[in-house]
Amino acid sequence: MKISTFDTTLRDGTQGESISFSVDDKLIIAQKLDDLGIDYIEGGWPGSNPKDKDFFARARDVKFHHSKLTAFGATRFAKNPVHEDRSVLALVAAGTPVVSIFGKTWDLHVKRALGITEDENLVLISETVAYLKQHGKEVVYDAEHFFDGYVAKPDYALRTLEAAVNAGADVLCLCDTNGGTITGRLTEIVAEVRRRFDGVLGIHTHNDSDVAVANAIAAVEAGVSHVQGCMNGYGERCGNANLSSIIANLELKLGHTTIGPEKLTSLASVCRFIAELANLPLRNDQAFVGKSAFAHKGGVHVAAVLKDSATYEHIKPELVGNRQRVLVSDLSGRGNIMYKLKQHGLADRLDEDARRELLERIKQMEYEGYELEAAEGTFELLVREALHPGMHFFDVESYEVATRSAGHGPSQSTASVTIKAQDGIHAATATGHGPFHALHVGLRQCLSKLYPQIAEVRLTDYKVRVLDSHQGTAAQVRVLIEWSDHKRSWSTVGVSDNVIEASWKALVDAIRLELMRLTEKDDAIEKAVEDYCWGV
Numbered sequence: 336m337k338i339s340t341f342d343t344t345l346r347d348g349t350q351g352e353s354i355s356f357s358v359d360d361k362l363i364i365a366q367k368l369d370d371l372g373i374d375y376i377e378g379g380w381p382g383s384n385p386k387d388k389d390f391f392a393r394a395r396d397v398k399f400h401h402s403k404l405t406a407f408g409a410t411r412f413a414k415n416p417v418h419e420d421r422s423v424l425a426l427v428a429a430g431t432p433v434v435s436i437f438g439k440t441w442d443l444h445v446k447r448a449l450g451i452t453e454d455e456n457l458v459l460i461s462e463t464v465a466y467l468k469q470h471g472k473e474v475v476y477d478a479e480h481f482f483d484g485y486v487a488k489p490d491y492a493l494r495t496l497e498a499a500v501n502a503g504a505d506v507l508c509l510c511d512t513n514g515g516t517i518t519g520r521l522t523e524i525v526a527e528v529r530r531r532f533d534g535v536l537g538i539h540t541h542n543d544s545d546v547a548v549a550n551a552i553a554a555v556e557a558g559v560s561h562v563q564g565c566m567n568g569y570g571e572r573c574g575n576a577n578l579s580s581i582i583a584n585l586e587l588k589l590g591h592t593t594i595g596p597e598k599l600t601s602l603a604s605v606c607r608f609i610a611e612l613a614n615l616p617l618r619n620d621q622a623f624v625g626k627s628a629f630a631h632k633g634g635v636h637v638a639a640v641l642k643d644s645a646t647y648e649h650i651k652p653e654l655v656g657n658r659q660r661v662l663v664s665d666l667s668g669r670g671n672i673m674y675k676l677k678q679h680g681l682a683d684r685l686d687e688d689a690r691r692e693l694l695e696r697i698k699q700m701e702y703e704g705y706e707l708e709a710a711e712g713t714f715e716l717l718v719r720e721a722l723h724p725g726m727h728f729f730d731v732e733s734y735e736v737a738t739r740s741a742g743h744g745p746s747q748s749t750a751s752v753t754i755k756a757q758d759g760i761h762a763a764t765a766t767g768h769g770p771f772h773a774l775h776v777g778l779r780q781c782l783s784k785l786y787p788q789i790a791e792v793r794l795t796d797y798k799v800r801v802l803d804s805h806q807g808t809a810a811q812v813r814v815l816i817e818w819s820d821h822k823r824s825w826s827t828v829g830v831s832d833n834v835i836e837a838s839w840k841a842l843v844d845a846i847r848l849e850l851m852r853l854t855e856k857d858d859a860i861e862k863a864v865e866d867y868c869w870g871v
């Protein structure tokens with residue numbers, strides 16, 4: 336059965352605490368959602384703020400191939416005639432083919448929030464819907480607090496729906512606005528509404544009880560054919576129902592049609608894209624589309640998925656544009672690492688002892704607090720060193736760094752680095768913005784005569800994590816440094832109880848890797864590493 340998808344990331348989603356989209360962001364996201372095959376895109380509330388008004392004005396120039404742009408608003412104010420209500424007029428002026436309006440269902444809200452009688456509220460609903468229908472709009476009527484209202488006073492809740500449907504509403508959308516309804520109860524109520532109304536019913540759930548997606552799916556099973564939600568589950572308080580999970584479940588588990596199997600394969604990339612614009616990391620454990628959704632770490636699991644992925648995967652990750660990952664860690668059996676090396680023809684290039692040694696080294700490092708899954712550069716170096724044990728570019732003889740600050744002026748750091756290379760000792764002293772920068776410049780100066788071709792790799796991110804925080808400042812720290820050479824980026828990791836030493840280790844690994852890459856081009860290694868440490 337075809338289930339309509341209604342995305343409200345740009346309206347309800349932006350009510351999430353850390354979400355803010357510019358008008359440009361909103362226009363780009365709307366086009367992405369159109370490409371994904373979403374049926375309705377709720378773009379904002381034109382009557383409530385200038386940004387949303389501007390969005391609808393600029394959206395007039397955007398050609399949507401599939402989606403129907405929808406403007407959101409409320410039933411008219413009690414004191415205004417409908418044709419003079421500014422919020423309703425703004426909805427008409429937004430120029431969208433569809434409008435969604437919410438009205439009150441719960442007698443508590445009618446009395447307390449609006450301060451009008453129950454009958455007056457029915458008039459607001461019916462007049463507003465009728466007015467929008469007269470202006471040629473497809474009207475989605477959002478019955479706000481429907482489930483709470485139904486529990487408090489079922490007859491009145493149903494009368495509000497009747498008012499909307501009699502005035503011509505195209506969709507009656509039942510909203511669990513406070514997100515407090517549990518699935519079984521919600522399903523019973525939806526089924527009851529289904530028995531009484533023939534037209535299209537919709538569902539809009541919030542995640543305050545952590546069952547928003549389950550509620551939306553259960554509602555579909557009880558006869559709803561229009562589902563609202565936000566990509567990545569963004570939204571007010573604990574978020575709206577995650578539309579990406581709803582879509583995947585309806586398509587893959589229940590055999591319904593939403594965006595269709597072909598578009599479904601871009602689900603993960605659209606979720607990542609929207610997270611990027613929201614400036615929030617996509618949660619690794621986000622169902623279907625997160626980086627860890629099909630990641631296997633435990634050795635037993637890895638051994639099994641290598642034989643048959645169905646043993647530990649509920650769907651094929653490719654169906655939603657995700658992929659299987661096999662992680663290396665101290666939990667893993669030898670299978671994980673060998674899996675990646677084998678996949679790229681590298682395992683045969685290591686003898687039995689070299690394989691064992693590599694695995695032991697990785698396990699030991701992870702035990703010490705290295706996190707290799709996030710440090711593909713360090714992992715690549717380990718693999719390269721195992722494959723080319725004779726290739727050793729330099730040893731560090733000593734390093735020293737000092738930071739001096741005088742008065743209120745900026746501090747200055749000076750580092751002295753001495754290394755031993757094939758042709759003898761090299762030493763350099765360098766200054767930098769901070770101790771790590773000075774060490775970085777010093778080490779490169781030491782190597783520049785011997786390896787003039789060494790590329791100027793940029794440091795793009797630097798993260799410090801305390802590993803055993805109960806020891807206070809004596810705690811181990813893990814430093815993760817991200818590097819980039821414009822074509823790609825990679826990270827190296829260092830662990831120590833001294834933040835300078837941890838940074839130095841990550842730096843030396845990064846430089847060794849750079850030299851290895853310059854000396855020995857090895858696509859198979861790079862491919863294996865890229866696969867194992869899959870970034871977004």
Ligand SMILES: [Zn+2]
Pocket residue numbers: 347512539541575
């Ligand atoms: Zn909502």
